[in-house]
Amino acid sequence: MDWLAALSREFAPDATAPYADIRQAALRRVGARGLPTPREEAWKYTDLKPYDGAGDAARSQAQPSPLALLETGGPQLVFVDGVLDAARSSLSALPAGVRVRTLSQVLREEPDAIAQAMARYTAEDAQIFAALNAACARDGAVVELAAGATLAQPLVVAFLNTAAATRLFTLPLVVVKAGAQSALSLLELHYGAAGATNHSNALCDIEADTGSRVEHYRLQAEASGAVHIGNLRLGIGRDARVASHSLAFGGRLARLDINAELTAPGGEVVLNGLFQAGAGQHIDHQTRIDHAAPHTTSHELYKGLAGGDGRGVFRGQVLVRKHAQKIAARQASHNLLLSPLAEIDTKPELEIYADDVTCAHGATVGQLDDTALFYLRSRGIAEAEARALLVFGFTQEVVEQVAFEPLRNWLAETLAGSADVPLPERVELAS
């Protein structure tokens, strides 16, 4: 199967569509370039070829369900197989200055509202899947906060995939414009029910204006037969702070590219990540933080787990431009291999052209500590539970930073509950 052919069959942008010229340009770029191959640095560890066709529906298992997060009573938009589920969506009681619309509504009524954001993805260096989404997306969420507006209760935008989907592809798109001094908390949820074999190609574009605060959670719990490719762009203005937490558990292939652009002094970005690649899963994160202005700050903490023959990839690029003096950048990538067949590749890449900066990075790949395991067992805790407890402990540094309580509790339960699932084989140490 040819992804591009399938996409253009399912989502051909018609010439009369809104910002059709931009969409056509994006699609032309994709056509000219083709799909990336492992010869490109960004795709070195992720070969798309084996994922060309649909997954095996009969073997596609669901992750622990995060659907309880749709019962918090807060504002939410729910899409099922790419189509709005109006009954489960609720945008009543949004505070003044907060506007949330579906993408389809915006495309009908005011396409100019997102034309500028979408135009970014026609650029020469736009990531190919981001360009594809920008060219073809039909529905999703457009969130606009006027200057000073605050949405305290998190907005949930959920993309649910089921075995009943008639299309192979879904193209979730979320566009956020946070005005000056505004504050927003957003959960972008991707979930696949058992039997789902969707190819999701998601894009989220967040522009945070002067002094704004954005807390973004991205929970990816696609079914094990799904392919999930995501792009996230964070534009961070003067004195703005954006924290984005990527929590990735699902998909046979899951890939997320994050581009954080610190464009003005005082900007701060927090990128936290937690991924768990079990048997048959490949989860790849590529993050790029661009310190394009002086006096900007970045904190990055990724924790990775791989069990069975699972595979994890983390690449953390930090670019400090020549004039970006007095910046501070901290990056840590810590990973645990839970079985002899698991593999995690982690690659910090710091490119620093300014001379008055504070940069620190650290990357580790290890196994569960045998001494700690014995300590817990000697207290009466069964081996499987002791292992789950150590894994749980390993993830806490990231989980604790999740301020949205229902999500934090869901994570804690899911991670602690991994004692109930069969744990991967391990090599017995000679005794």
Added chain:
Amino acid sequence: MLQIENLQVEVDGKPILRGLNLDVPAGQVHAIMGPNGSGKSTLAHVLAGKPGYTVTGGSVRFNGRDLLALSPEERAGEGVFLAFQYPVEIPGVNNVYMLKAALNGIRKHRGLPEINAVEFLQQVKAKTAALGLKESLLNRPVNQGFSGGEKKRNEIFQMSVLEPQLAVLDETDSGLDIDALRIVAEGVNQLRDPARSFLVVTHYQRLLDYIVPDVVHVLAQGRIIKSGPRELALELEARGYDWLLQAVA
């Protein structure tokens, strides 16, 4: 309660214990003393089931059961507790959470239902108070950022919650100043009970000033070479181990 017969243990093919015999009846405190490298910690580890040791001969029976056939968690379920010489730090797992998992693991082994959460917290709080432990330590990750004294006290605290029948104290005095040593020893003394036995492994006799043993054993070259009353420890303190080693040789 604990019967060790002719126990032989190797590490990486090197014999460490070479025919050790020991009998600890219920309610008694037995001290194991000996020079460095005599096999004291090996004995403590083998009793708790630490991987990495190969038992090449002999037997260990605990209340009549073959202890060596059990996993570490099963031994804990049967009532064995090891207070570590170097308590392990476990980031991200708080003390109370671990203790509850431990207590429930032990209860499960004994066919008992899980403990009620409220009851558990009450028990834990009462025991922290009894040991003079700061309650704030309960919600901190296990041993992380604890001082040396706090770590050892936390071991005794865990012991008090898990209520073992046999407590093995592996060099619990190491790294403690005299005040911390006294506090830890008081904690142990509170737990002395006619149904509970202690095996106190130590290099120095000063711990035994505070935890008064019923019997003192001298372990050297992988065997118990002498056993005696409490006064034996004082004699060792005064004369060292050489006279005994020469007598054996």
